[in-house]
Amino acid sequence: KAGVTQTPRYLIKTRGQQVTLSCSPISGHRSVSWYQQTPGQGLQFLFEYFSETQRNKGNFPGRFSGRQFSNSRSEMNVSTLELGDSALYLCASSLIQGLGYTFGSGTRLTVV
């Protein structure tokens, strides 16, 4: 079966711009989570969505937002980009919340 698909794989943006990242979960998985990975802070939890509802949110500023659609696909948006937002953004889907997370290959965002 197809895995978790994240698009685009690479992205370069300028400070102050906004960006939208997309994640298609494994078919049948209704839980989608997002994580930010940086060399300095490691892997940090951004949000979790289940059945189009945000169930959990990490400690990130309001510039970071997300949503989930009725087909379980999810998007995350970062507005007013800062240099420090440069990171690998990983999406994970799960059939049951809390168990068996499958990760996508990530979107590498570079802010210049």
Place this chain on the structure above:
Amino acid sequence: AQSVTQLGSHVSVSEGALVLLRCNYSSSVPPYLFWYVQYPNQGLQLLLKYTTGATLVKGINGFEAEFKKSETSFHLTKPSAHMSDAAEYFCAVSESTGTASKLTFGTGTRLQVTL
């Protein structure tokens, strides 16, 4: 809040030698524990997980881990390292409260395998 500590940010072993990557966790409830591997420019791949039941968990690529509640540990081992095992390894604990859940990761251990 739950937390994960991985001892040793870098571990180097010879090909054919035992691999031991250490992970300790803190949790106020029975934990669900995971080991993931990350190769360069890729996402995270699940190696194995502990939820309930048998405390010795076998995963992919010959890896296994043992859940020791008394030591709050979940160390990852492989009897014989292969060059292809060189990667970064992350231990994680799943934190679920009601309808919300998330993974809390350790800082990772980079495994180097030498000839």
